[in-house]
Amino acid sequence: MSRIAATFDRLRAEGRTALIPYITAGDPHPDCTVAMMHALVEAGADLIELGVPFSDPMADGPVIQKATERALAHGTSLGQVLEMVEAFRRQDQDTPIVLMGYDNPVEAMGYVPFALRAREAGVDGVLTVDMPPEEAVDGYLEALAAEGLDRIFLVAPTTPESRLQAVETEGSGFVYYVSLKGVTGADALDVQDVAEHVAVLKRRMNRPVGIGFGIRDGERAYEMARLGDAVIVGSALVREMESLVGAPCEQVTARLKEALAPFRAGVDRADREQSS
Amino acid sequence: MTIDYSQFPDARGHFGPYGGIFAPETLMAALEELKQQYHTLKRDPQFWAELDADLRDYVGRPSPLYFAERLTEVWGGAKIYLKREDLNHTGAHKVNNTIGQALLARKLGKTRIIAETGAGQHGVASATVAARLGLECVVYMGADDVARQAPNVARMKMLGAEVVPVTSGTRTLKDALNEAMRDWVTHVDDTFYIIGTVAGPHPYPEMVRDFQAVIGREARQQILDKEGRLPDALVACVGGGSNAIGLFHEFLPDEEVALYGVEAAGHGLETGEHAAPLCAGRPGVLHGNRTYLMQDDNGQILGTHSISAGLDYPGVGPEHAWLKDIGRASYVAVTDEEALDACRDLTRLEGILPALESSHALAYAKKLAPELGAERMMIVNLSGRGDKDMKTLAAVEGFEY
Numbered sequence: 001m002s003r004i005a006a007t008f009d010r011l012r013a014e015g016r017t018a019l020i021p022y023i024t025a026g027d028p029h030p031d032c033t034v035a036m037m038h039a040l041v042e043a044g045a046d047l048i049e050l051g052v053p054f055s056d057p058m059a060d061g062p063v064i065q066k067a068t069e070r071a072l073a074h075g076t077s078l079g080q081v082l083e084m085v086e087a088f089r090r091q092d093q094d095t096p097i098v099l100m101g102y103d104n105p106v107e108a109m110g111y112v113p114f115a116l117r118a119r120e121a122g123v124d125g126v127l128t129v130d131m132p133p134e135e136a137v138d139g140y141l142e143a144l145a146a147e148g149l150d151r152i153f154l155v156a157p158t159t160p161e162s163r164l165q166a167v168e169t170e171g172s173g174f175v176y177y178v179s180l181k182g183v184t185g186a187d188a189l190d191v192q193d194v195a196e197h198v199a200v201l202k203r204r205m206n207r208p209v210g211i212g213f214g215i216r217d218g219e220r221a222y223e224m225a226r227l228g229d230a231v232i233v234g235s236a237l238v239r240e241m242e243s244l245v246g247a248p249c250e251q252v253t254a255r256l257k258e259a260l261a262p263f264r265a266g267v268d269r270a271d272r273e274q275s276s
Numbered sequence: 277m278t279i280d281y282s283q284f285p286d287a288r289g290h291f292g293p294y295g296g297i298f299a300p301e302t303l304m305a306a307l308e309e310l311k312q313q314y315h316t317l318k319r320d321p322q323f324w325a326e327l328d329a330d331l332r333d334y335v336g337r338p339s340p341l342y343f344a345e346r347l348t349e350v351w352g353g354a355k356i357y358l359k360r361e362d363l364n365h366t367g368a369h370k371v372n373n374t375i376g377q378a379l380l381a382r383k384l385g386k387t388r389i390i391a392e393t394g395a396g397q398h399g400v401a402s403a404t405v406a407a408r409l410g411l412e413c414v415v416y417m418g419a420d421d422v423a424r425q426a427p428n429v430a431r432m433k434m435l436g437a438e439v440v441p442v443t444s445g446t447r448t449l450k451d452a453l454n455e456a457m458r459d460w461v462t463h464v465d466d467t468f469y470i471i472g473t474v475a476g477p478h479p480y481p482e483m484v485r486d487f488q489a490v491i492g493r494e495a496r497q498q499i500l501d502k503e504g505r506l507p508d509a510l511v512a513c514v515g516g517g518s519n520a521i522g523l524f525h526e527f528l529p530d531e532e533v534a535l536y537g538v539e540a541a542g543h544g545l546e547t548g549e550h551a552a553p554l555c556a557g558r559p560g561v562l563h564g565n566r567t568y569l570m571q572d573d574n575g576q577i578l579g580t581h582s583i584s585a586g587l588d589y590p591g592v593g594p595e596h597a598w599l600k601d602i603g604r605a606s607y608v609a610v611t612d613e614e615a616l617d618a619c620r621d622l623t624r625l626e627g628i629l630p631a632l633e634s635s636h637a638l639a640y641a642k643k644l645a646p647e648l649g650a651e652r653m654m655i656v657n658l659s660g661r662g663d664k665d666m667k668t669l670a671a672v673e674g675f676e677y
Binding site: 054055056057058059060061062065069072077078079102103104105106107108109129130131132134135153154155156157158159160163178181182183186188 | 563573
């Protein structure tokens with residue numbers, strides 16, 4: 001069983017919702033990324049989404065765009081991101097790591113070499129924003145599956161039910177539900193709308209559902225934790241890095257833990273209510 | 277083996293290994309709807325009749341095929357015919373496509389149009405059709421391009437469009453495309469994205485090609501009328517490649533007609549400061565399709581340079597990538613300097629001021645003409661006029677503007 005599936009199984013048995021923080025690898029500085037990953041685990045992350053910087057992040061809002069630019073200014077490459085995961089794994093063999101990014105850096109490395117190196121480094125799943133199931137059948141899925149890496153796909157509010165079958169068949173690990181029509185960090189979360197869509201997903205698919213995009217504070221994390229199996233928080237954490245360019249890593253990790261705390265509290269509150 | 281070019285792209289939007297739909301999930305349903313709607317209309321003679329009427333009465337088609345006699349004499353070699361897309365309403369070939377997509381937008385019931393633009397020609401053409409149909413229009417344009425293409429920015433504003441300068445990334449066309457995609461993801465319910473070139477996710481490369489193919493259909497008939505035979509070569513500039521595909525498409529089965537796509541070599545291919553992915557890049561995925569890209573070893577897209585804003589793009593339409601690989605078309609590049617020289621030649625010899633984009637095609641024609649020799653003839657796509665480039669040209673020539 002994959003580390004991702006095992007994590008969701010354990011959390012379900014404990015009646016808990018997963019908290020999945022996202023950070024962009026290499027932001028604010030590549031030297032801090034591994035320490036930041038450990039800090040996230042200390043602050044209650046159940047799984048980590050590590051963003052692979054790409055020069056043209058067309059599905060990301062301004063906060064993650066700028067983080068990407070900061071990371072690329074330090075030359076953060078996919079190869080280096082894999083080295084960061086490898087370094088993290090020396091101390092942490094339990095927390096699943098999902099790489100999130102765009103296809104071109106993966107394609108430049110080659111699907112097969114990438115999958116091999118990712119598995120060796122200790123990556124558990126890959127989410128490629130501009131790689132829908134339709135295109136993934138040309139080598140991408142096969143390469144990831146051969147190395148036992150989970151293939152995570154997005155489902156959006158606009159996704160028709162007719163597409164869910166492909167997402168379930170081709171994907172694995174969990175389903176990432178994009179909570180709104182927009183880019184990462186947008187301020188347009190509609191709880192009722194998410195509730196309706198997630199209910200359909202849970203009825204139609206036998207897979208944990210993570211909810212991300214636009215979860216800006218602990219209160220929204222609480223609302224989403226009542227609906228999904230995982231809550232994904234990205235821009236709200238990454239925004240904190242904007243003022244920490246050039247800061248020592250200790251300061252960065254301290255701020256990151258502080259920033260994640262209200263989300264952990266929101267998710268825990270939802271779990272407590274649902275168990276009682 | 278003879279290739280049936282009408283079978284491309286395939287049902288998944290692929291031209292060989294290129295093209296496809298590499299889009300965020302939020303857009304997949306909209307792209308599917310667009311594909312179905314377009315493929316229904318593509319078989320509907322009524323739709324094409326409506327489009328043809330607009331192209332005739334509003335755009336002013338057919339555009340003339342002009343024999344550039346003095347240019348031919350001075351450049352010394354093959355006869356040079358110019359396909360005068362610069363004479364279209366709004367001054368470039370871009371309007372052929374925006375008219376078609378605007379008709380689609382109306383049929384899909386969309387009330388808002390967005391577009392990206394480099395040189396501003398596609399932005400102007402989009403703002404124009406939006407005004408005509410009473411649709412809201414937002415145009416994304418790299419902040420650097422806003423500065424160097426001021427006349428077109430003013431025209432778009434006059435037409436009632438909102439021009440949004442894009443300051444992220446390299447502040448040019450690719451970043452404008454990213455920003456337009458972000459807008460579309462956010463407003464997918466009421467918004468139609470008019471992509472200006474034969475790139476982007478399927479069905480855009482097919483759809484834009486079909487709308488631009490009128491250039492080659494006319495040119496083929498016009499040259500047969502004038503010369504009684506097909507030309508030996510076609511020459512067109514390639515940024516995203518819509519004017520080139522537009523000219524080439526009808527001639528693809530005519531294997532005896534050589535096709536030349538001319539990319540921007542900027543300061544020279546050897547300097548790395550250029551916009552020539554077909555000549556100096558390699559395949560990858562950007563903006564919804566797989567194609568040749570300018571990228572580094574880590575798959576990061578590189579900044580580009582061209583004196584012409586419309587060619588300043590690190591990718592190219594997937595059909596061009598495929599035509600290159602199968603050897604049906606040749607892709608070459610000319611520098612900023614060569615384009616400027618050709619621009620001067622056409623202006624002074626024929627009294628036609630070409631766009632800097634089109635000047636790249638002319639610059640290659642200047643090299644090709646003596647190679648082909650006087651018995652041969654070629655058609656150069658004069659894709660746009662140069663009024664918008666006066667600021668750049670004045671700075672180069674050293675006069676006040």
